[in-house]
């Protein structure tokens with residue numbers, strides 16, 4: 400079932416992220432996630448895709464420890480979700496910026512709450528990330544002065560500022576127009592070259608998932624289960640040109656078909 | 666500046682028109698001055714007794730401001746406690762409603778009885794009347810932080826104090842100012858009401874409320890009008906001071922800083 404596409408972990412050593420028989424039942428009795436097993440290698444980019452309500456957001460909240468498991472175990476780099484927050488960042492669908500802080504202030508937030516850096520270190524790190532996402536000219540602007548795409552980039556910079564090993568993204572680009580989305584997709588790949596974080600990425604866009612991922616997990620609803628696990632790899636580098644390559648289109652076709660199969664079944 | 670005059674052009678026209686009609690009515694119907702003084706007579710009273718007016722204005726301003734400032738400190742403190750848990754809120758909030766529903770004129774005599782007359786008792790009346798809008802609005806602001814923002818802080822392992830100071834409190838500032846706008850106006854009403862009951866009677870220590878009872882008993886209706894005018898100037902002054910601070914604090918980041926309903 401596992402098709403590691405990044406350098407495999409040493410044989411015998413546990414995988415970087417491991418989900419064992421993960422089940423989530425709401426207090427009202429409905430089961431969102433039923434007996435989910437998954438192991439993920441360091442550096443993987445996992446897209447979660449599936450019909451609305453199948454439990455993608457719930458899975459991210461379980462991974463982040465924001466929501467407790469009903470049964471099963473999750474291990475992240477050897478830790479329980481509650482203890483792994485220091486190595487994780489969560490990027491929400493809306494950028495969730497603090498409106499009373501400037502771009503710089505928002506990017507500094509995570510570092511500030513951690514208390515592990517001095518003010519100068521914080522400033523320096525935040526400014527570097529702001530540079531990296533191309534927001535240096537608006538560093539002193541407030542969120543209300545930014546476009547949706549810019550806000551999202553601030554949110555990404557803030558998440559990366561704490562140098563997370565694991566990045567959780569819940570439909571981060573869902574509210575953006577296609578051009579901005581494509582542009583940010585390329586930016587995410589570029590940032591990943593810099594910093595080898597392991598990513599869980601929820602999306603409704605098959606093309607986006609194929610473009611970014613090393614693995615695509617297709618979920619079904621009622622109850623939420625993993626139905627397909629599709630490795631994605633391309634021979635060349637992933638650039639904007641990839642989007643029109645036959646290889647890429649074939650992959651998109653395959654994932655779309657898998658997704659259609661799920662939707663018609665439920 | 667030109668924009669400012671353009672914006673007050675119409676209210677100004679109404680003002681002049683009303684004054685003219687008023688003056689005209691007083692002259693043509695020969696209304697006695699102790700029933701309705703003409704605007705001219707009121708203006709004369711203002712000019713003639715501006716020393717007294719200024720003195721009364723100063724006293725009432727100190728009383729209202731004292732009560733108002735105490736209610737800001739007290740109201741925010743209570744709201745911070747209320748924000749700690751829904752249980753605290755549910756058990757104590759109904760009692761703060763009493764502040765809002767009990768008529769202040771019923772409490773003022775009690776305050777006089779318990780604390781005697783003087784500036785401090787008057788401040789207390791203003792304080793009580795100002796408290797509720799600040800508690801209610803600030804609490805609302807503190808507890809209505811969007812869930813994603815709370816989750817963001819949780820993901821950063823933020824402590825309770827960090828969450829309160831860096832998230833809930835700044836988020837509550839626009840709501841706090843809604844409360845402050847309401848309270849700024851009624852602090853003057855509170856101080857004047859307080860003076861009716863608990864003002865010091867010593868010479869030169871009576872504020873606007875005290876002077877109003879005095880002018881009324883002496884049938885000095887032109888002076889009474891001058892006092893009422895002064896009181897409303899004081900109320901306006903407080904209100905605009907709050908609006909100024911609101912702008913000062915919020916104009917950088919809040920969309921509706923200058924609108925009447927800042928969420």
Ligand SMILES: Nc1ncnc2c1ncn2[C@@H]1O[C@H](COP(=O)(O)OP(=O)(O)OP(=O)(O)O)[C@@H](O)[C@H]1O
Pocket residue numbers: 425426427431450451452453454455456457458
């Ligand atoms: N707090 C809750 N209590 C009870 N049921 C919930 C709760 N939160 C979510 N659900 C239910 O759990 C199911 C999964 O929700 P979830 O948000 O994980 O779906 P999703 O896959 O992210 O969907 P979408 O693609 O629309 O974002 C839904 O049926 C939802 O109604």
Ligand SMILES: [Mg+2]
Pocket residue numbers: 455456457569
């Ligand atoms: Mg979702």
